[in-house]
Amino acid sequence: MKNNLLQRQPLAIVAAGTLIVGVIAFVAFGHQGKAAAAEASASTGPNFIRQGTRITIPQHSPLRSRVVVQAVASLDATHALELPAQVEADPGRTINILPPVAGKVLELKVGLGDHVRKGQLLLVMTSGDFAQATSDLQKARDTLQLTKRVLERQRGVQQAGAGAAKDLEQSESTYVQAQAEFARADTRLKSLSAGGASAADSGGQRLNLVAPSSGSITALSIGAGQSANDPNAVLMTIANLDNVWITASVPENMLASVKKGQAVNISLPAYPGEKFRGNVAFVSDVLQADTRRALVRISVPNGDGKFKPNMFANAAFAVAQDAAPVVPPSALLMNNENTTVFVEVAPWTFERRTIETGNQEDGSVRIQKGLLAGERVVVKGGVLLND
Numbered sequence: 001m002k003n004n005l006l007q008r009q010p011l012a013i014v015a016a017g018t019l020i021v022g023v024i025a026f027v028a029f030g031h032q033g034k035a036a037a038a039e040a041s042a043s044t045g046p047n048f049i050r051q052g053t054r055i056t057i058p059q060h061s062p063l064r065s066r067v068v069v070q071a072v073a074s075l076d077a078t079h080a081l082e083l084p085a086q087v088e089a090d091p092g093r094t095i096n097i098l099p100p101v102a103g104k105v106l107e108l109k110v111g112l113g114d115h116v117r118k119g120q121l122l123l124v125m126t127s128g129d130f131a132q133a134t135s136d137l138q139k140a141r142d143t144l145q146l147t148k149r150v151l152e153r154q155r156g157v158q159q160a161g162a163g164a165a166k167d168l169e170q171s172e173s174t175y176v177q178a179q180a181e182f183a184r185a186d187t188r189l190k191s192l193s194a195g196g197a198s199a200a201d202s203g204g205q206r207l208n209l210v211a212p213s214s215g216s217i218t219a220l221s222i223g224a225g226q227s228a229n230d231p232n233a234v235l236m237t238i239a240n241l242d243n244v245w246i247t248a249s250v251p252e253n254m255l256a257s258v259k260k261g262q263a264v265n266i267s268l269p270a271y272p273g274e275k276f277r278g279n280v281a282f283v284s285d286v287l288q289a290d291t292r293r294a295l296v297r298i299s300v301p302n303g304d305g306k307f308k309p310n311m312f313a314n315a316a317f318a319v320a321q322d323a324a325p326v327v328p329p330s331a332l333l334m335n336n337e338n339t340t341v342f343v344e345v346a347p348w349t350f351e352r353r354t355i356e357t358g359n360q361e362d363g364s365v366r367i368q369k370g371l372l373a374g375e376r377v378v379v380k381g382g383v384l385l386n387d
Contacts, residue, residue: 048385055385057348068380069344070331074373075366076323079359080265080316081257085248087268087311088297089239095212097236099228100192103127103207112220116211116238123209123235125228130207133189140182147171147178215240218309244307246278246300248315249293257319258283264298265316268307276300280317325371326364331379332357333386341371342378342385350378350385 047063049056057063107124110116154171157163219237222228228235246266250258260283266276281299298315300307333340339357342350355370371377
């Protein structure tokens with residue numbers, strides 16, 4: 001029996017040791033659980049705290065790594081005022097060919113779009129009025145020559161002492177009248193030929209119209225065999241396109257920003273990616289009544305012929321601006337109907353502020369009201385602070 005008691009004592013000691021180890025393990029596990037719970041509680045805290053109008057991002061909030069704050073910059077660069085425009089021929093280099101007299105077109109020597117040189121034959125026509133003017137000049141020239149010879153003979157007779165004074169006076173008067181008639185007939189014929197016309201034969205039955213300047217035929221309204229009885233009807237138009245105009249319509253409220261001589265950047269849908277430069281040559285003094293816009297023409301060299309009349313274009317005017325605060329577009333947030341930004345009023349504490357925006361250029365938005373240069377605003381992640 002004694003031996004039995006000795007055998008049971010180690011078992012009791014083992015059981016007691018196991019109990020003590022279990023208690024120690026339980027206590028240790030309890031402390032670790034509390035620490036884990038505290039850590040979990042800290043990680044699952046609020047992303048931001050709202051106190052009245054202010055929003056604070058706590059130290060352990062994940063928003064601190066997602067919200068970017070930046071100082072408001074100031075920009076005084078020029079603003080590009082872009083307006084639709086159209087290519088036009090320079091009116092100062094455009095000539096309308098009119099019939100100098102009524103007649104009929106016998107031959108048409110050019111076609112629409114042709115390039116012509118100065119003095120090149122455009123068309124041949126016949127005209128009774130032109131033939132009459134040519135005949136009148138020939139008669140006046142012959143009469144002038146005759147009266148001149150009569151006057152010279154009469155002077156010779158007078159010097160010889162055999163002629164009467166009244167005969168000399170009569171001859172002088174007749175010669176003066178012949179001079180006047182010749183001058184009238186010559187002026188009449190020259191006026192008919194002032195637009196580039198000339199007689200094709202000695203009888204003056206055929207009238208040649210030649211180009212008064214080099215250029216392109218941009219309009220043609222006559223054909224061979226057609227009568228040209230209206231002296232005010234344009235037969236064709238010759239435009240010199242070595243220099244063209246880009247015409248833009250500027251709204252009334254922007255007219256003060258456009259000045260004569262101002263540089264303009266031009267782009268055309270016909271040549272994507274290409275930029276051209278010109279200068280304002282003309283600003284209309286009168287607004288168009290239907291659009292309330294003023295015509296502004298930009299002079300552009302066109303030696304390579306890229307600009308063609310009636311092409312569409314875009315004209316960008318460089319408009320000077322006062323210095324103003326600018327922010328990236330990502331900083332702007334819509335709050336109902338207002339544009340707002342989050343302004344940092346203390347480290348990681350923000351307030352929503354309503355602003356007024358202006359033009360957007362070079363990746364920045366000009367602020368007209370509500371912000372000052374140097375203030376710090378949320379430029380990225382501001383949407384995370386919305387309710």
